[in-house]
Amino acid sequence: VERRHLAYYRELARRTDPELRGPGQVAAIARFEREHDNLRGALRAAVALGDEQEVLCLVHCLSWFWQLRNHQVDARTWAAEAARLGPDPFEEPVRPARPFDGRCADVPPPWTGERLREARRGGRLYALATEGGAGATVLERPGTRARLSALVSAYRPGLPQTCRQPGTMWYFARLMTGELTSLDETLTEIVGACRDQGPGWDLGFALLMRAKLAGREADAEEALALFEAAGDAWGIAESLAARGEAYEQTGRLAEAAADFERATEAAARVGARSQVPVFTARLAAVRLRLRPGGDPAAERLLVEAANEAGERGAEAAGAGRMLLVQHYGHTGRTGLARAQLTLLEGEFGEVTPSLFWGLAGGTWAWLDCLDGAYDRALERLARAVVDVETLAHLVAPHLVVAQFGTAAWARGGRGGPGDAETGARLLGAYDAHAGPGSGGFRPFTSQTESLIRTRAEAALRAALAPEAYARHHEEGAALSPRAAADLVRRPREAPDA
Incomplete structure (x- = not known):
């Protein structure tokens, strides 16, 4: 009975995962949400049975859902279990990866040959990605740099599996080990490699990543077109928001507001609970800038969005509350701004990346400067x-x-x-x-x-x-x-x- 339950829910995950990247996204997310306890039960059963391949298959099939819904604990726990059950594909001497088209879970286990080896490599990459919450300290751990170097040596340019998740981690490992010299070079390599593989969802995701990290309006527009062609509402919402941020950064506030409004609507359609308050907060903040004399309705919207974002994890909380903090700071209400920062730090969890703590510290220092507390500002900035x-x-x-x-x-x-x-x-x-x-x-x-x-x-x-x-x-x-x-x-x- 346990084996039949495991096989049924593994197949449900395997067949549902591709729908997360297309027009069936809303229904697929709802199915995963509805069956999440059963899927966790299948994972527990596979771990108890010591069945590495079943755990690997479920991790590969659920990882994007976990990312979309911010299930960080699930992602970290089950990727680590998959790694524990099998050999380390990045142990020296590292076996070089061969070209592998498609996704490992395109067929059900049992797997052999390069599919199994790539599934193991991918499982380790997912596990590495979940360590991001450790922030800068992850690079200082004993053996981490050696592990990243082994990961780098396993792949080479031109392999199709490095153009999709989790294979794109290879490029960031090259950045962390010094083989690539800058974030811009890293993102350019990812986009170029994905473009060589042809247009599609993976290229859209790479362009979106570069649009968000490098503020490139043209990348956001191209990503938007690709996600619209795929029917991916999540990608559409994120691309609109990325373009809105690029517009806002260059002072095109009316266009930014229009994109944030469309992004909010698209995120609401797909039920993206962590996206909606963030995009709403960005919309409200831009509306406030469009009316420097005051806009009570926009301020209320920003307060509501910041409070809702605070319930959706550190990333959403950081985006929403930081916009409200800055609005209060610009309008001379540093006491209210400090209260929001206190709330934000209370919403940080144990896996919150140190980058967020640094963001909060720098913002405290900005408020100190506004209040003339310069010595305290410098102490905060040092930390x-x-x-x-x-x-x-x-x-x-x-x-x-x-x-x-x-x-x-x-x-x-x-x-x-x-x-x-x-x-x-x-x-x-x-x-x-x-x-x-x-x-x-x-x-x-x-x-x-x-x-x-x-x-x-x-x-x-x-x-x-x-x-x-x-x-x-x-x-x-x-x-x-x-x-x-x-x-x-x-x-x-x-x-x-």
Whole structure:
């Protein structure tokens, strides 16, 4: 009976998973939600039986559903169980992967040959992906870099399995081990490889990833067209939101509002509970910027969306509450802004990436600057760059760079020995690395970035002669992000002028 139950629900998962990427998405998600307890039961049975292939098949088939519905604990638990039951495909000497078309679960187990080997590799990649909550510390664990190097050696360019999940992790492993030098290069390689395989869902996903991480409007538009062709409502919503963010960053606020409104409607149709409040918050925030004299209805909408986002995990909470924090900050209500940040940190869980803690710390520092508490701001920023370093330098460089502008403002405001000179260097580094093409997740809206930049320059120019300001600003522009971050980490030191 247990075996029949396992086989039935494995087949349900295997046949339903492809529907998550097309016009049957809404029904497929509902089916998985309805049967999730039975699917967990099948996984428990497969683990108890020691049946590695059944566990692997279920992990491969459920991983996208878990990601769509933010079931982080399930993803982490069952990927680890699958890895425990079988040999490590990345153990030295690593067997090179051969070309593998299609998905491992296109046929039911038992599997043999390259399909089984690729399923094992994929299972380990899923397990590695779930470690993202450890943030920067994951790279410091004993053996992690060696494991990433083994992963890199298993694949090579041109393999079709590296153009779809979880194979795209290979590119990020190359970034983390230094084979690729920047996030932009990594994303370009992924998009290029997917394009070589032909148009379709996987290319749409790669373009969406680059649109979100690098702020590219053209990528969002192409991804939108591909997801519309596939009938994927989730992809449509995410592509519209990514294009809206690109519009917002360049000041095209009316177009951004239109895209966020469409994204909210598309996400609601598919029942994307974590997406809807985030897109609603972005819509409300843009409406508030369109009416700087005040828009009570938009503010109420932003408050409601931020509170709902707070119930949907750290990523949604961070997006929703951060927009409300910035709105309160811009309207002189820093007390309300601080209350929102306190709520946000309370919503962070044990698997919340350290990047989010760094984001919160940098925002506390911005509020400190608004309130004139510059010394406290610098102490917070010193901790924030530690929280976001390592992984942020690789996958979210602007999250590090954003701290430079706030630190420059705080140095100029504090006015201690050497502060103005260091602040000018930090502002030079910010200007060199924070351009619209710098890529990566941006913690602040363009409105907040502009305010920070303006206030920092005003404070520093008031403290320095024009020639001194220009000289130190030029010195800072020559600094690497890591060197500039080192200045932020030392809030009490005053380097020689």
